[in-house]
Amino acid sequence: MSISPLVASLEITPSYYLVLAAALFSIGAVGVLVRRNVLVMFMSVELMLNAVNLTFVAFAKALNDTAGQVLVFFTLVVAAAEVAVGLAIIVAIFRRRRGATADDLTVLKG
């Protein structure tokens, strides 16, 4: 199997990871803003969190500092807790209502 010279000369620098993370983050942010389904909005939030995790790991590798990688574990733990609470809320909403459209949940309107 031969590798094309273009691919062979390609060096993966941290900026690749950062650009990818930025793209993922933007997709997630737009998802939170434009989608009405609470479940999808929730998934978009997860996307944003993982985009941030990616930047942490990328910087940890580039700067040769494990602190970034340690921070990722913290993020994962918090995200797991958040998922547990968030999904419980969403299940509770499904039980009381037919759907889970964010715009219908306006009980706390001022």
Add this chain to the structure above:
Amino acid sequence: MNAHGLLELVGIVPLLPLVGAVVLVFFGKRIGEPRAGWIATGLMGLAFLWSLVMLAAALSIPPDARSVSSVLFTWLPADQLKVDMAFLADPLSITWILLVTGVGMLIHLYAVGYMHGDPGFARFFAYFNLFAASMLILVLGNNYLVTFLGWEGVGLCSYLLISFWNQRESAAVGGKKAFIYNRVGDFGFMLAMFLLIAEFGSLDYGITGKAAGTAAGGVVTAVALLLFLAVTGKSAQIPLFPWLTDAMEGPTPVSALIHAATMVTAGIFLVARAHPFFEASPDAATVVAWIGAITALLAGTIACFQPDIKRALAYSTISQLGYMVLALGLGAYTAAIFLVLMHAFYKGCLFLGAGSVIHGDDENQDMRVMGRFKSFLPVTAFSMVIAWLAIVGVPPFAGFWAKDGIIESAYEDGKYGLWAVAVIAAVMTGVYMTRLIYLTFFGNERFRDLPVPDPLLAVSGGSDDDGAVAVVDIAAYTEAELGYDPDFAPTVQYHEPPRQPRLHGHDPHESPKVMLIPMVALAVLAAFGGLLNLPIQGLEFLDEWLAPVFKGVTQPSPTSFDEGLALTGVAFFFAAIGIAIAYLLYRRGLKAPERDPLRDGLGPAATVAGNAYFYDAGVSAFVDKPGRAGAKFLDEQVDTRVIDGSVNGVAHLIRRAGDGLRHMQDGLVRRYALGIALGMVALLLFFLVYVAR
């Protein structure tokens, strides 16, 4: 233990009566009569003995070392300002503690007899002991704040004891009046303390006294005049004097101890303690001297027309305090303190005698229906005659040495105007005291010719004047309107002297021994007290004793013995004129109780002076009309509109803002998320543009 160490234990003196007060407040009812009185008197006796120990300890060390302060604890540790709870034992404070405990003990003893049968017997002695403790703290204070603590304490006790028979309207009013007049003066004291803290950063007598000599003149004068305002309140000088006559509504031992012998001299003490300020400000000293002289004269003229024996003595006290204040203004501090001591002896004796007369004459205080009591109260008559000779200044009794010393000081200081006023006031002293003695003990018997004269002739300018107290006809109201049962009779019957003397079924009688012994003791002191400070080289004990306190102060004194003798002769000559006038008018008593020759002879002038120059009525009218109108304006306009308005306005503003802002919370989660996202973008831009550059 050496003498210095003993003087550090001076705090025991106020502690003893304080313990008595606490015990009697909590267990007084159970201890009961007469043991409550003996406990109070005994503790005063112990305090007097300890004061004598203090005197002995002070005398055993050299004069310049006789100033020992003992710090109990730091009272106010406030950054730069540190005020200690500390006592100062020096000749000035030791003089006063001897006076307070000595005369106080005698009057406590007298009160055991006088208050016999009163349901509030134990309460009375609790207050009495509390008063003594407060007065002792006042004079022992090492700084202005400790003195102020005692100053307020004696004011409180004065209020409690004037209103002791609190079911009597006039007593309740008299107490309130005393308290309010004194509050006016207390503001002067407080402002003076604030000024001292601001200017000198200390309230210590020693530190502020040293700083007074070099401080700016305006500050020193302001401190001196503010302190003097407090003095006019406590020592009943113009313009805050009227409360003292209404203070006579209290039991007579109270009048004797608090409103003649001790508390009213607190003002004299304060000026003596703060003398560096008055020395450094001749303007303030001039004000002090003139206020004193005018008070002495005016109060003397008022006293000449009083039919009530206690009110006459009250005006006499104001007049005598005027002499003391005059002496302070002249810088003759020792002369003022000498008169404080002598006045405590003879005025204490006069008040105890008046109490004995009232006690023996069925609570009658009206001299117009007395007369020739010497036959019925011989011991009282004897004591009061001695005290009379002492107060008018007949040699060799106490007043001759003390009061004439002050009149001489005015002349020696070159203040001839003050001297003239003081001499005329001496004439008045002769008139009113001779009138009092002759109406009470000599002349004709008038107590059998009752009914009593018209009460409206009881001129005093006091709070029980016609119309001053609203009389409510309880029968005209229903029970619902009153809120209580009008037929309800309290089970405790208060010992309440009737306002009008009742018809005699018997002659007046002499008082029990327990009342006579203190009276005679004070009469003896009034007779021989002058020995404390004879104006002869080597016999000026008080001058020598107090010299370290007033170091560096030149006190006016006669340049030669002959000159002193001449001035004394002149002063006595004028006093003798007063005595002669009153003797000629009153030696046969009164033709009828409502015919007073001095008042009849002077006509309208007598009405004016007898009503205390309508000063009290004027104050009442001022407070009633413009005072009430001012308060109403403040209530309706300032309070409702400005103060309530600003508070309500702020609340209204916040409510309106909330009303507007709450629409932002519309419940759309995605809009909140947009807000957060935009905010983050804005922050990011901020960091990129301004911070990361």
